Amino acid sequence: MTAPERGLAPVMTGIAAMVFDVDGVLTDSARVHAEAWKEAFDACLREHPPADTALDRPFDAADDYLRYVDGKPRADGAAAFLHARRVPIPDGNPSDAPGTGSVAAVAALKDGMFTRRIRQHGIEPFPGSVRLLKALRSAGIPMAAASSSHHARDVLEGAGLLDYFVTLVDGDESHRLGLAGKPDPALFLEAAGRLGVEPAHAAVAEDALAGVEAGRRGGFGLVVGVDRAHTTDTARDLREHGADLVVDDLADLLRAPGTDAHAHDTDEHAPGHDEHAPGHDEHAPGTDDRAPGPDEHAPATDDRGHRAPATDDRAPGPDGKE
Numbered sequence: 001m002t003a004p005e006r007g008l009a010p011v012m013t014g015i016a017a018m019v020f021d022v023d024g025v026l027t028d029s030a031r032v033h034a035e036a037w038k039e040a041f042d043a044c045l046r047e048h049p050p051a052d053t054a055l056d057r058p059f060d061a062a063d064d065y066l067r068y069v070d071g072k073p074r075a076d077g078a079a080a081f082l083h084a085r086r087v088p089i090p091d092g093n094p095s096d097a098p099g100t101g102s103v104a105a106v107a108a109l110k111d112g113m114f115t116r117r118i119r120q121h122g123i124e125p126f127p128g129s130v131r132l133l134k135a136l137r138s139a140g141i142p143m144a145a146a147s148s149s150h151h152a153r154d155v156l157e158g159a160g161l162l163d164y165f166v167t168l169v170d171g172d173e174s175h176r177l178g179l180a181g182k183p184d185p186a187l188f189l190e191a192a193g194r195l196g197v198e199p200a201h202a203a204v205a206e207d208a209l210a211g212v213e214a215g216r217r218g219g220f221g222l223v224v225g226v227d228r229a230h231t232t233d234t235a236r237d238l239r240e241h242g243a244d245l246v247v248d249d250l251a252d253l254l255r256a257p258g259t260d261a262h263a264h265d266t267d268e269h270a271p272g273h274d275e276h277a278p279g280h281d282e283h284a285p286g287t288d289d290r291a292p293g294p295d296e297h298a299p300a301t302d303d304r305g306h307r308a309p310a311t312d313d314r315a316p317g318p319d320g321k322e
Contacts, residue, residue: 003015003255004255006135006138006139006141007135007138007139007254007255008135008136008139008253008254008255009252009253009254009255009256010255011222011245011253012203012222012253014201014221015141015201015202015203015221015222016141016197016201016202017141017142017143017144017192017195017196017197017201017202017203018136018141018142018143018144018202018203018204018205019143019144019145019146019188019191019192019195019202019203019204019205019220020129020143020144020145020146020165020204020205021071021145021146021147021204021205021206021207021208021211022145022147022149022152022155022156023147023149023152023155023207024070024207024208024226024228025126025129025205025206025207025226025250026125026126026129026133026145026156026159026161027123027124027125027126027129027155027156027159027161028123028124028125028126029118029123029151029155030070030207030228032114032117032118032121032123033065033114034061034062034065035061035113035117036110036111036113036114036117037059037061037065037069037077037110038058038059038061038065039110039113040100040106040107040109040110040113041058041059041064041081041082041106041110042058042059043100043109044082044087044089044100044106044109045057045058045059045085045087047100048087048088048089048100050085050086050087050088051086051088052086055084055085055086056085059081062229064081066208066209066229066234066237068080068081068084069081070207070208070209070210071182071183071206071207071208071209071210071211071214072148072181072182072208072210073148073171073181074107074110074111075094075103075104075107076181077107078103078104078106078107078110079091079103082103082106083103089101089102089103089106090102090103091103091104092104092105096108098111098112114151115151118151118154118155118158122158123155123158123159124159125159125160125161126249126250127251128249128250128251128252129249129250129251130161131250131251131254132250132251132253132254133161133164135254137164142166142195142196142197143164143165143166143195144165144166144167144168144169144191144192144194144195145161145165145167145168145169145170145191146168146169146170146187146188146190146191147168147169147170147171147187148170148171148174148181148182148187149170149171150170150171150172151171152168152170152171153168153170156168166194166195167191167194167195169187169190169191169194173190174186174187174190177190181210182208182210182211182213182214183209183210183211183213183214183217183241184214184217185199185214185215185217185218185219187214188204188214188215188218188220189218192218192220199218199219199220199221200219200220200221201221202220202221202222203220203221203222203223203224204218204220204222204223204224205224205226205250206223206224206225206226206243207225207226207227207228209237209238209241210241212225212238212241212242212243213241213242214242215242215243216241216242216243217242222244222245223242223243223244223245224243224244224245224246224247224250224253225238225239225241225243225245225246225247226246226247226248226249226250227246227247227248228248230248
């Protein structure tokens, strides 16, 4: 059975398994991570302003988040940003209490802020992502979630998505196994191995630059960049870091309603807003932000009204988004 016959877009032909990042790809938690990072970094900058006044400005939850922390282990993201701003504090130790006196303390501060936000407000899944998960499950395609965040399981459970996945490789597992953080592909390769599928026959969905680079380095057959920021720069950067296809929403990987299920792989209705991707159609189906219905083949939904800047700085742990 071809991908269109299974309710999937032609670009999904030949894909035997799929690995998903969590924050910003499946759930709106990336926005929450970015907010928590901003609160923590801005507190540190106020307490320890850089000597170079040109670097003494607040953390940008869109640009700085993407550039320094998105998709990286939490400690790495904190170090990348604070070192780039030349903040005069030591690296510290993982055991440092939350605060602003060391890089490790700032990372711990961010983690507490993220956890508080999650408990107060919860996490919502992107409707289009849920629609794709349903279609993949209906098609018998196994799925894994792979996130260096230590909060990944809680986020997936809170969003009602955990049962879709055969396996979850999260920050705790990554630490236990000694896996390198993105852009190293170790996390994704571990997930593909647990699904029993060679990377060349699997797809990866990521919103972070480090994540799409990890998918490319890992030799995955399809690396999908999810552009929640919807800017020319983010789409370009995702492609330059390794995305084969850039989409606004994962529902774009579903077959367009009303198209021929027997269309071949170069069908002009293939998903995405990336004109360089195979089968690109700039008129890909619209979506709405209504909660996914019981039919996984229903028209793709659009959660654009809820999209946050592409971010990935998970709470403390191996991932900026944990």
